[in-house]
Amino acid sequence: MRNILLTTVTALLLASCGVYKPYSRPEEVKTDGLYGTDIQAEDTASIASLHWSELFTDTRLQSLIRRGLENNNDLNVARLKVVEAEATLMSSRLAYLPSVSLAPQGTLSSFDGSKTTKTYTLAASAEWELDLFGKLTNAKRGARAALEQSRAYRQAVQTQLIATIANSYYNLLMLDVQLDINRCTAESWSESLRTLELQKQFGNTTEAAVQQARANLLTVETNVLTLEQQVKKQENAISLLLGDVPSHIERGTLTEQQFPDTLSVGVPLQLLARRPDIRQAEASLAQAFYATGAARSAFYPSITLGGSAGWTNSTGAAIINPGRWLLSAVGSLTHPLFNRGRNIANLRIAKAQQQEALLSFQQSLLKAGSEVNDALAQWQTADRRLQLDGKQIAALRRTVESTRQLMEHSSSTTYLEVLTAQQSLLSAELTEANDHFDKIQGMINLYHALGGGSW
Template sequence: MKKQILYTLCLAVMMSSCHIYKKYNRPENINVSGLYRDTQSVSDTLVSDTANMGNLPWDQVFTDPYLQELINKGLENNSDLKTAALQVKEAEAMLLSARLAYAPSLNLAPQGTISSFDKSPITKTYQLPVVASWEIDFFGKLLNSKRAAQNTLMKSETYRQVVQTQLIAAIANTYYTLLMLDEQLTITEETSEKWKETVETMKAMKPAGMVNEAAISQSEANSYMIAATIPDLKMQIRETENALSLLLGQIPQTIKRGNIVEQNFPEEMDAGVPVQLLANRPDVKAAELTLAGCYYNTNEARSAFYPSINISGNGMWTNTATGLGVFNPGKLILSAVGSLTQPLFNRGANIARLRVAKAQQEEALIAFQQSILNAGSEVSNALTQYKTAEDKSVQRSMQINSLEKSVEYTKELLILGTSSSTYLEVLTAQQSLLSAQLSQVSDSFQRMQAIVNLYHALGGGR
């Protein structure tokens, strides 16, 4: 008896050493240092504060009341988010099943028989058997199965967070696209009206010989060119509204919205230290949970090499039992059996299964490391995009200021008639001003898009 206890303890120690009972721990070779590039230096990594923009609630980042209403509607109605929530419920059911595997299984199979041989009196027999079976999880098979189910539940919850963060970012980006198109449409319509006024002015100057017919025709052509871009902008606005309606889970319709110049954002744009990315990015977390799931699958494959221990019991109330001398009235029969099954001939299949599990674990490790690199790259790109938009806005404002003066001066020269070629300068100045104004709107959108992308890259909105 003492030898059996000693053998059991040795076996337990041996199994512990081969990770059957150990929980998943993050690999030590996962590197998160120098994850972000500095926006000023081509080689230095970003030294940032521990404050992380991704930790802010989404309604503190996107303060536009119209946008907040749209995001709330999307969180309620988006089909992808609803599907992700149902997957969480599926994982909860699977975890419950894995936990119940520890409990004994009970089966009741009542039977009744009526028989008569050669017109003999009818014999009635019955059996009320209850069969109980219980697998003792001495070798970690059920334990790792339960841990894998827990990991799957966490992964499904994390996937729901991934869908939610992507949805918030997509709604915000589409909304800001609408604001950009609205502003570009307003600028284009105003410029078109100004061009028409210029054409009328030049027509009035023709009798005095201040401009010729070629100048008027050229001015009219440019006026028509600008007017022709207005239907395209309106079409893009309609298509963007339809795309946003799809994200909101509603039929295509007009979207109520604000103005691009009224948008306000948090002043601080801290990215946070790289380690926080592991906790905040749901997709990185999901990649690690996939690795943990593969780890438990490997442990379960290892446990297949060890015996399975089962205890089964039978209880039956019957009025007949051949060889036991039990007849009417009914009697109770009890029995219990313990079994130990050691795999022999299926060892090759178990080895193959273990090799597959190990390979899948290595693949998951590579995917986890790559997800961290991808996350760092997305944060770096968003920071660079924001810095670029900020730098461009300063130069663009000065450009527009100079072009507005140029348009004003050339118009005065045209009216005064001091130069025969002034009408070409007016056309050029007005075209340049329109282009710069549209670019300024694009720069503002790029800045807002950078904020959305950075917030998403830092795991915001979860």
């Protein structure tokens, strides 16, 4: 009988070796060519290796980011989720230890009016589940993977928060530039309107030209009001990110911002270590892997050892005080017999969820590569547009000046030509401000796409 039992336990242990296997990254996960064929990524240097304070050198922006990291409610919620995961991991580790409880008991009994009998039992009991088939091990490893997932989520929220604050700040600077351009344009056009009104008095222009100039001035003044509203709205959005009530945001100017002239992306393999959302996806895959192992463990017996020790004065018919020692030990083995259908279904579900987690992990890699490509293209394209914007604005300024002088000294040039040149110049100046912000935004998006700002 002893040999049969030993053989059975040995066979079960050998069959359950698979449930102890630790997680390893699947071979089908590839990073080659993740950035696309148009980006040659061979150098391991990456902009993501910079601390956010090295990239965003504006001290006012640095102050805003620090306030956001300290007070943002979403980030604080993510930090609390890490605390919850740490507690869960602690609980799974303590599951290896026996559970001990104290259960004192006292009774009073009397039969048919006889003398009351007083008995008591003061004992401590313990129960210990042997982890022969990986149930507790998989639970602990799954809890550790959940902790890594929570930490990665916290870092993902942090990197997104830094990128959002920086984007919002530079968008605010861009709105300031556009507001200044419109205000200067309004002043210039107001002067032009006064000049036209004087010319009309001397018969050198028409009422239609004066009214057209007035209408254009009103359009610019309307744009000023709209931009002022957008500035206030952007300030409120930044205050919300900082966990603060709406307030004025101290800021610099768009032209004084300094950034690297070249941006390096590093090799795609670095995304696995730097991007927190990818680490979160892989931690989720590891958690699903261990959940599958736990589902396999359900097919094997559960062995529990227990016992109690203490004192009692009830040892049969005699009543003794103080009490005598009370010792007991018990072992139990529970093996599933009629719930295998449920265990099989649970295993199939766990395998399917593990495959879902693998697909999500692969998709997160593809998404990361696409975001890197998009951000780099945005930065490069905006940089080339800025070079053209500068040349266009210089040409339009000369055009405005030339047409204004021709209108003042020649009857062949009408105010409509001056108006067209002024409107083109205004549009080009606003476009330059937008392209300047677009270039900065491309850099921020690239920094975020590469996993920068997670530390």
